[in-house]
Amino acid sequence: MMSTKGVRYEMSLNLGTNFLALVLNILLGLVVVPFYISKIGVDGYGIVALATSFSAYLSIVTIAIDAAVGRNFTLAMRKDDHMASNAIYSSSIIAAILLILALLPFIAWFLYDIKDIISYRSYPAGEMRWVFVAIITSFILTFIRGLFLVPAFASNKIYIQRFIAILEIVVRTALIFLLLNASAKLSLIGIAFFISSLVSFVAALIWIGRKFPFLKLRMHYFDQSIVRYIGSMSFWLVINQIGTLLFINIDIILLNHYYGATATGEFSTVAQWHTLLRSFAGVFVAIFTPVVYKYYADKDFSNLLKFSKYTVVAMGLVLAIPIGIIVAYSDVILKLWVGERFTHFYPLMVLLTGHLIFNLSVLPILSINSVYNKVKVPGLTSFFCGILNLVLGILVIKTFNWGIYSVAVVSAVLLTVKNLIFSPTYAAKILEQSPWFYYPSILRGCGLFIWVLLLSWLGRHLLLPGSWTGLILSAAVIGLCSIPFAWFVSLNKDQRLLIGKLIRRRI
Known part of the structure; x- marks a missing residue:
């Protein structure tokens, strides 16, 4: 059984790299978006955002497979069962490759008819088609890389996954700047995506070969029963992911269809901050989830229960x-970041x-569903809410003259209803706790959020920042003034004692 000290050490290392x-x-996202707009225009950036969104729709299958494989591979690794580990490893990768081959006709049809499906201006269909080909290929490489790196997840070495992801980010960004400065062609962005994914894929293969020499990708390890078991779990995770993506990624597809490339680019630019916050939350989800899996594998249900509750508090704070x-400085951020023409979109940013x-x-407690293999009900709930989001989005667009705000309003309302009512109560039910088990933890973060808004309102009235330096200083002051509230109001006595103990051990 893994010691508490070992868990803390690995969490610290994972947290640092995350x-x-x-x-x-x-940093690179905030720099690249204005660079995109300056080189290829808002329409061009809208096409890039649409291509990455299409890749996200393909991920409905890949994310589900990663989650199912990660769970079962972790349980096998914790038992030191090399035979089962190799069977799961080879079976999942071979099955994933076969799945990709099965999807190729659909992808080919989409690319062939792309000019009739996507609304675009200023760029030839061939150039736009190449962007989609390259970004989709990049996504496929990233997906297969994730399966090769399942041992890093199972051994709680998330930092390896992050180092390889960092390599991809740096290579892609460097290539984008070099290539677009040489020639402002949309197709060059696709080349940057593809090369960076290929480099990171090779790096993953080298690491796995050195650190897990007993793992071999072999056809004779392929086991149909393992694929069926993973597939049965993955099916409901796929349904869940479809619903999630209908919340997150359907917006720009509807906007592209009803309002065109310019509206898509404008919405995608503002939505970058939504994406950054999700990435920020993903840092903590990535380090929390393996720990939940380890507690479950070790049958340490008491610590699993406590840990899951603390993760919600930590995430909120x-x-x-x-x-x-x-939210409070949205107008200032947009003005400083992409210029005056985007400032009037600050209500969209707030929304x-x-x-x-x-x-x-x-988000941290969603891993409870997977680790206990209780994914059917969440999958159906997410799917039907996502379908409702699509239907209501279309109705609002056709009924009201809200422009690019239409889909944002519907998504925000439905997603909040789902995650405030269903997600915490279902996780509590799995753990055989009261339906209200997680709500005090959720409210602690909400209380601090309101406090930050009040401080920001006061700060804006005293001095409205006119530069990045002023905005950063204002944010730093607000953050420092929020720490006492977080410590004395948001955290309870046990949580303060736990954090104090961790700090003393670090010192």
């Missing part, structure tokens, strides 16, 4: 300050980010 990846994502500041204090706080 934050490094996050900082790079934020670390999100409250950045979300509160982004896209404000509800995340609720919807991201519950």
